[in-house]
Amino acid sequence: MRVKPYPQSHFQPKIKALDATKFAPQLGKKLLFFSGGSALRSFCQPLVQATHNSIHLVTPFDSGGSSAKIREQFSMPAMGDLRNRLLALSHNKTHEQDVIARLLSYRLCSIASPQALREHLQSMADGQDPLVAVLSDTHRRIFCRKIALVLGCLPREFDLKGASIGNLLFIDTEYSRENSLQRGIDFFNQMLDIRGVVRPIVNDSLHIAAYLQSGESIVGQHRLTAKETPALRSAITKLYLCDNPNAPKAVDCFLQPENRRYIEQADLICYPPGSFFTSIIANLLPVGVGEAISRNPQPKVYIPNLGNDPEQIGMSLEDCVLTLLSYMRKNTPQPLAASQYISTILLDVNSKYYQGGIPFDRLRELGINVVQRDLVTMRSAPFYNDDLLLKSLLEIAQ
Numbered sequence: 001m002r003v004k005p006y007p008q009s010h011f012q013p014k015i016k017a018l019d020a021t022k023f024a025p026q027l028g029k030k031l032l033f034f035s036g037g038s039a040l041r042s043f044c045q046p047l048v049q050a051t052h053n054s055i056h057l058v059t060p061f062d063s064g065g066s067s068a069k070i071r072e073q074f075s076m077p078a079m080g081d082l083r084n085r086l087l088a089l090s091h092n093k094t095h096e097q098d099v100i101a102r103l104l105s106y107r108l109c110s111i112a113s114p115q116a117l118r119e120h121l122q123s124m125a126d127g128q129d130p131l132v133a134v135l136s137d138t139h140r141r142i143f144c145r146k147i148a149l150v151l152g153c154l155p156r157e158f159d160l161k162g163a164s165i166g167n168l169l170f171i172d173t174e175y176s177r178e179n180s181l182q183r184g185i186d187f188f189n190q191m192l193d194i195r196g197v198v199r200p201i202v203n204d205s206l207h208i209a210a211y212l213q214s215g216e217s218i219v220g221q222h223r224l225t226a227k228e229t230p231a232l233r234s235a236i237t238k239l240y241l242c243d244n245p246n247a248p249k250a251v252d253c254f255l256q257p258e259n260r261r262y263i264e265q266a267d268l269i270c271y272p273p274g275s276f277f278t279s280i281i282a283n284l285l286p287v288g289v290g291e292a293i294s295r296n297p298q299p300k301v302y303i304p305n306l307g308n309d310p311e312q313i314g315m316s317l318e319d320c321v322l323t324l325l326s327y328m329r330k331n332t333p334q335p336l337a338a339s340q341y342i343s344t345i346l347l348d349v350n351s352k353y354y355q356g357g358i359p360f361d362r363l364r365e366l367g368i369n370v371v372q373r374d375l376v377t378m379r380s381a382p383f384y385n386d387d388l389l390l391k392s393l394l395e396i397a398q
Contacts (some may be wrong), residue, residue, distance in 0.1 A: 025052045025195070029397045032057065032266035034283040035200075038079025039274030043386045044088035044196075050390060052195040055262050056085050060181065060200035060283045061208045063245070064222025066107070066164040070171060073158060076180050077205045078221075079170035082198055086185065087166070090192040096136055100191050103131045103143070110162035117160035121151050124165075125300060139191060146187060157171040180205070197262070201283045202253045208282055209248040211238040217340070219248045221278045226310035235313040239277050239327075241285050255288030268397040269300040271324060273384065277311045281327050290328035294340040299396050301344045303389070307382045316356025321345065321368070339367035344367045346392055348375040353382070371396065 022032075028051020033040060036059055040047075047054055056281045060077035067080040087105060092098045108117050123129045125148040127140050135143065141201045154160075170184030188194060209219045214234035219242065223230045242248040255263075262268065271280050284290065293300060302324065304317055312320065324342060329335035349372045351358045363370055373392045377385045 005147060021377055024107065026052060028053050029267040029394065030055060030262075030265065031270060031393060031397065032262060033270045033272050034280055035059075035085075035272050035274050036279030036282075037084030039279060040272055041084065041088045043084070043272075043389065046387050046390050047385055048089055048091060048195040054089075054196040055266060056089070056196060056198045057201045057259060057262070057283055058082050058085055058198060059208075059279060060223075061206055061221050061241070061278070061282055062268050063207055063220040064228045066162060066167045068222070069159055069163070070167060070285075071205065073155070074153075074171060075205055076170075077203060079167050079181055079184055080164065082181060082185065082200060083164065083166040083170070085198045086161075086188040086192070086194055089194050089196040089198065091195050092192070096139065097192060099131065099134055100139060100143075103135075104169070104188065104191070106131065106165045108160050108163045108165070112161070114160065117163075118151075118156075120238075121147065121160070127152055128283070132348060142187075144191060161167055181237060199256075199259060199262070201259060201289070202256060202286050204243070204253045206241045206243055206251065206253060207245045207248070207251075209234045209240055209242050209245075210277065211240075213237050217248065219245045221282075224278050224311060225275050231310040232313060235315070236277050236311060239281050239285065241282075253286045255286045255292060259290060260292045263289070264295050265295060267298055268393065269293060269296060269298065270393065271300075271302045273303055273305045275311050276305065276309050276315075276320065276323075281323070284324070284327040287331040289332065290332045290341065294332060294336050299343050301346050301396055302342050302391065303346045303384070304354060306348070306376065306384060312355070316359075317354040318356060318359040321363070321366070325366075334387075337367055339369075342366075342368050344369045344371055344396060346375075346389075349373065349374045350385070352377065 009323055030053045031051060032055040034057050058081045062078035062080050065080060069079040071078055087101055089099055092101045108120060124132050125144055127133060127144045132143060134142060146169055150168050153171050169187055170181060172183045181200050185198060207219060208221045210224055211217055212234040218224055240250040241253060243251050304320055325338055328341040345363060345368055347358060375384045375388050
């Protein structure tokens with residue numbers, strides 16, 4: 001969950017950022033995160049100073065915003081969260097890189113006419129748009145060629161209002177299930193210095209659906225997060241994936257072999273703060289994820305949300321832990337001890353941040369180690385401080 005900056009108080013000593021000179025980030029730990037796209041945005045800033053080898057398995061199930069229009073037209077997985085994480089991990093230390101990052105973050109006008117929007121895209125393809133014109137010859141040629149291919153794929157009736165340029169660049173003329181999002185990821189890596197690995201948990205074009213305690217069914221990630229629609233009034237009792245939002249029948253999808261290798265070989269696995277069901281649980285739904293986690297002997301750390309997550313209606317900290325375990329054990333041939341899936345829970349020293357308090361006895365029964373640190377500062381409250389959180393993770397990884 002990202003830090004919201006608060007005014008610096010003269011009573012609060014400034015937190016010293018991680019000193020990059022103490023690390024060899026090129027040889028840094030392989031910290032693996034299951035998450036959505038925006039939750040770790042600010043956390044990635046100190047992360048890239050500590051390691052260039054972090055791994056981010058991201059949900060490709062978003063059904064709102066700019067991604068939704070592209071998904072509907074091209075029947076492909078969502079790319080918005082991938083774009084967010086790639087940009088968060090980019091090392092924009094030169095003017096050129098900063099311009100590229102702004103270009104890939106740019107959104108088209110939401111009130112312009114369809115003709116004006118297509119002309120804007122065409123000006124980018126021609127290298128005449130101001131953001132494109134200032135690029136070096138090499139980067140300008142790469143970008144112009146890519147955006148021209150995208151423009152050629154878009155039907156005349158495609159709605160470009162508010163479209164994210166970065167999202168559009170995932171559209172590919174040679175789309176297939178095998179490379180559905182990888183070409184877009186490769187393009188970002190070609191244009192920017194991305195210091196980490198970002199991959200969708202699966203390449204399937206699927207949607208999140210949920211059963212609620214009220215008996216209602218909800219289809220679509222954007223309808224569960226309370227970001228584009230009103231917050232849920234009833235608790236989620238089951239999350240599943242479907243391939244047709246109009247006929248939401250549960251389907252299985254399978255973890256990609258390369259993602260399995262990343263999970264099994266990581267130096268630490270982290271379930272970080274973020275939307276509990278649509279970011280964390282959604283990543284655990286593909287068959288094979290739980291088994292791959294259990295095969296890794298390294299620490300597996302759960303960092304609960306602080307404060308209110310609209311998806312965690314009525315859920316205590318103990319409920320969250322048991323829910324995580326139930327989804328990881330679901331498709332495992334032989335469910336193992338809880339500590340094989342969650343070995344450590346990382347908490348702030350103040351129990352007030354956790355609904356229902358900290359269930360020390362229950363966690364001890366499950367074999368889960370509790371680590372408490374000062375993770376919230378006056379400036380970061382009510383959120384974790386990114387530097388302190390990363391420092392604790394690196395200590396656990398050691």
